[in-house]
Amino acid sequence: MTSQQQLLEQAESYLRAEVAPKAEAIDRDMLALYQALLGLGDRALLALKVTHNSSSSQETIAHRFKEMVARYSGALAFLQTQHQSASAMLASSKNRGLKQEYLDRLATGDRLLGIAFSQLRRSGEPMVKAWPVNGGYQIDGQVPWVTGFGIFEEFILGAQLPDGRAVYGIVPFSESYQEGDRASNSSWKLGRILFTPPMSLAAMQSSQTVSAQLESWFLTQDRIVVIRPPGWIHEQDQKNVLNASFFALGCTRAALDIIEAAIHQKQLTFIRQAFEIFDRELRQCRSAIFKAIDKRESSELNAWYTQALELRAWAIELANRCAHAAVTVSSGAANSNHHAAGRVYREALVFTVSGQTTAVMEQTLQRLTRSRYYR
Ligand SMILES: Cc1cc2nc3c(=O)[nH]c(=O)nc-3n(C[C@H](O)[C@H](O)[C@H](O)COP(=O)(O)OP(=O)(O)OC[C@H]3O[C@@H](n4cnc5c(N)ncnc54)[C@H](O)[C@@H]3O)c2cc1C
Structure with missing residues (x-):
């Protein structure tokens, strides 16, 4: 057995034994979610792109792991992905001081980091701006989404520079005020970071x-992870368009688990038939996605991206169809606040919009409006 398989098996046995039975609590209760995250840390599973050194195996393992966690708990999959993304970004940083401070401590969750970049995707006036100042950057603006308040100690923030580049740096994830005299710059206001309630x-x-909300926050040079050229996030969104599909695949699997359990409880042939159809489609969709990822480097990006977008939309639609089927086979009980089918249905909502771009939105709608005339 390869070390990759071993790692995934170890992860799965933890997820089955410790996470699946508490999935409803993990969806609602921050402490239950935090404990589940620490359980991944205890198994050194929180920085797969740092601990696995070949880039293709890093990518495959990260995808398979993401799908697996999403099968057992959407909230845990979503939360741990923020930290894994931050870890991957730090691993490729040229800031040696930061790497020394963080890298060895990320896999175990000894240091926990969130991310806040999605604002860089929006067009129009940048929501978070950075200006070069002596010794670093001044940051001002409004961050629409940051996950993990009270769980992550810090997060990597993306802010746009006047020339269109984006600076990514580590900032505290708790209300913070900067003090001290900035004698060298008399016009400097005291910096602060404030957060809304969850x-x-x-x-x-x-x-x-x-x-x-960041006001006059001084991001010092030593907290900078990387500076990216204009349009970098949009290029990444194209190259990585399939990454978020693994959430949807895991969500589909979670829904199929509910349908499979109903086969045994309800003894209705049509439930088994539906399960078999969906199960086959899930395998086809996953296999097409992995094949597309394998072909990415050798393909022309635009042509590849057009096909990959279709696969992303397929995965999103499949997750929603299967979640709906899980609700259907669970009947009225699905509407209980404590039923797995209701949770998976709501998770499908989140995985429909995670990392959404205009193109993903358009493709999802195209898939959903494909003509299905009654025959
Ligand atoms: C529960 C939750 C937690 C999240 N946590 C995080 C996190 O920790 N870190 C993080 O970085 N992100 C996070 N996100 C952001 C998430 O990935 C975003 O949902 C996703 O990026 C889409 O962004 P948005 O919802 O802000 O939509 P928008 O950015 O408003 O819209 C999506 C797309 O539509 C386009 N669009 C919007 N309005 C217009 C318009 N008027 N004209 C033309 N085009 C338009 C945008 O350019 C964008 O490409 C979180 C989201 C959710 C729901």
Whole structure:
């Protein structure tokens, strides 16, 4: 057995034994979610792109792991992905001081980091701006989404520079004020970072998602992870368009688990038939996605991206169809606040919009409006 398989088996036995039975609590209760995250840390599973050194195996393992966690708990999959993304970004940083401070401590969750970049995707006036100043950057603006308040100690923030580049740096994830005299710059105001209370969410309430406000925050040179050229995030969104599909695949699997359990409880042939159809489609969709990822480097990006977008939309639609089927086979009980089918249905909502771009939105709608005339 390869070390990759071993790692995934170890992860799965933890998820089955410790996470699956508490999935409803993990969806609602921050402490239950935090404990589940620490359980991944105890197994050194929280920085797969740092601990696995070949880039193709890093990518495959990260995808398979993401799908697996999403099968057992959407909230845990979502939360741990923020930290894994931050870890991967730090691993590729040229800032040696930061790497020394963090890298060895990320896999175990000894240091926990969130991310806040989605604002860089929005067009128009940048929501978070950075200006070069002596010794670093001044940051001002409104961050629409940061997950993990009270769980992550810090997060990597993306802010746009006047020339269109984006600076990514580590900032505290708790209300913070900067003090000290900035004698060299008399016009400097004291910096601060403020957070809203956690949002009231339909799914993954435990994820402690908040908005943040930064005023005159001084991001010192030593906290900078990387500076990216203009348009970098949009290029990444194209190259990585399939990454978020693994959430949807895991959510589909979670729904199929509910349908499979109903086969045994209800002894109705049509439930088995539906399960078999969906199960086959899930395998086809996953296999097409892995094949597309394998071909990415050798393909022309635009042509590849057009096909990959279709696969992303397929995965999103499949997750929603299967979640709906899980509700259907669970009958009225699905509407209980404590039923797995209701949770998975709400998770499908989150995985429909995670990392959404205009192109993903358009493709999802195209898939959903494909003509299905009654025959
Ligand atoms: C519970 C939750 C937690 C999240 N946590 C995080 C997190 O920790 N870190 C993080 O970085 N992100 C986080 N996100 C953001 C998430 O990935 C976003 O949902 C996703 O990026 C889409 O962004 P948005 O919802 O802000 O939509 P928008 O950015 O408003 O819209 C999506 C797309 O539509 C386009 N669009 C919007 N309005 C217009 C318009 N008027 N004209 C033309 N085009 C338009 C945008 O350019 C964008 O490409 C979280 C989201 C949720 C729901």
